[in-house]
Amino acid sequence: MAADLHAPAQQSHPLDIDTLIVGGGQAGLATSYFLSRAGVEHQVLERRATLGGAWQDRWDAFVLNTPNFTLDLPGMPYPGPDPEAFMARDDAVDYFRDYARRIDAPVRTGTDVTRISTSDGGFSVETTDGTWRSRNVVLATGAYQIPKIPPFAAGLPRSVLQLHTHEYRNPEQLPDGAVLIVGTGQSGGQIAEDLHAVGRQVHLAVSTCPEAPRRYRGQDVMYWVLLAGIHGPEYGVNALRVGQLPSPAARFACNPLLSGTDGGHDVHLRALGRQGIRLHGHLEAADDGELTFTDDLPERLATVEAGFGQRMGRALDAYIAAAGIDAPEPRPAPADDWLPAPEPARLNLAAENITSVLWATGYQLDLSFVDIPVLDAWSYPRHVRGVTEQPGLYVVGLPWLTGHYSSIVGGVGVDAEYVAECVAGR
Template identity: 80%
Template structure:
């Protein structure tokens, strides 16, 4: 439950507590659930005024990309009547607020952690509401921390309205005219679809996030992704574990292009192009009112369309076979070679492009951690969430231990292990 602010301890000394959890989103709440079960005294600091995590930053028409059946926070599995439906933004926020209430989570909202430093075998945790001393700290700030905007943004004319997806709410927020959406991750393509449906001319700068079928072999694709990540190792299938990533940078790779809107559907870029969206290569530069795109759209679309079959599909099929699951065969996707004819340079004025929406993702921001535990991507060096510094732990980051680590239905696995390590201290 959310708590009223507390003062310092006796004589103004910093307050003492066993464990501080930084972040009250799904990862922090999952950690709190297991810490409470282990009898570990703790407090959760969340800088937001109200619970609900980064889901509160999503646009008005946002719905989860994962089906309701994957709403499986520790101690509160989904028990509704629509397991294959997709929850809307406000309902997701309410879900987490209700979860915090049920587990009696000791959350202090409106409290920003500004510095975590070592002090005589424990930690000083400096916040916007005083300093605490803790034996352990669990970082649960999630992967949606700081909007990432490329340098080319500074080269656009000043009259162009620029928003990151973190700031976008609905089509009426943008001025009249065409819109350029830069990036084809899940948020980018879903917002592009919304803008197109609202009658806007949409230009889409294509990245290489893989397309995937909404349903695969009789179930939602993300059902199989969770099952393969969580239970695949029991059958020798480890493809969705962090050890199988080609490089540490791959932890920040795109999720498959799926949408939960309108009951859930596939997203196919060529189909969007045929429906009137104008597809381009990667936005490379802005030069005196002209946009410059890479001239490789055909190759990009081929990469997008082959990504699922090259890696994820093989993993899912391997798990289904190894676990002996009776699932229908995969549907064969028809070849689609449609390709738009778009120039590599585009004049903003002549195309009436008045706004640019940056769907370029986020980067981690753990600069408040005043300890030498972060790598070149600001990702904590760790082993199963246990960092190199004794007493400092992390949960909820993308690919912490597997593909499931930042998903609602999987975050509890890492949280349970980390809470046990905390209790063991």
């Protein structure tokens, strides 16, 4: 088995190789598959001690938000009996480890890349396992490097436990008392459901991540997202391609609020409120034990509910029509104008017995180890279809690299195959 699950011994001299892939998650492994097919000598460097990518950083009850049929890795479509089911965290980690074994990926785990620079027409790649020299480098790190926590978090009392979702594992981690979750993307919505189900009082600071239907026009919504994203341009539908984004910052927008738990379901914030979860506006300040929220919850809920229909839903409908697919007509969401009793704009943590704050505020992309001037103001590589401005330097697996599908398991192979062709062509 080429996939090494243990940290290697330190190297005392540079190692020469044609191509290095930085990152052993789904993007790195998919690129390895295509490079192997092309006969390109390469090595995958993974900073974690074991394979399984960022899925290992999720909480205990985490379930993938994409159905099993989307686990369509190059050379290994989902082989199991439940394509419409949703895989639990540990099963997903095992799935990717099995993929690495099946494709005989040359992986070194426990090897953190600390600096990449140009050298003699190629690259010098410094790592915790010594220095490598390569003709090509493929960045496949994903976008989950640095948990984002607002600076005013430092103003919370020390008696309140603060965890980013990156560190959260289960309710037993948290002291008795109520929990404030800041952010209503996929992580915030699912953890709110989990904590409420075990009897915890949950406060939820609402962001503007759009809700989306789990089932849309007779299929799981991800079925259409992948088809429209990958094949839409063949029919003139480009709404899910990167060129149609309103701004570069939109590459980091949150994913639609959905869940894969209990067989997969929609997550509706108003429904959570009806169940007893206390909804607040955006958390904008913290002063010792006093929190300040915006007073625009009704407008926020309306924005969250309208988001899918304004962009993604239109793109999926356009693709279905252009491709001539016979699919049921979309069903409008039932009208719902329920609102909770108004919450005060200022909340006292002690008075509400809030003893924990979970920051479901996403991640910041960090490619600071790339000591080559190819990054834009968002630390995102400047590129065309994964080919950066620096000859021999490539990138795969980032959100919206070429389209909405670029960081999704079932879509990452599209960019990986193209990049591997470019590498082999050099």
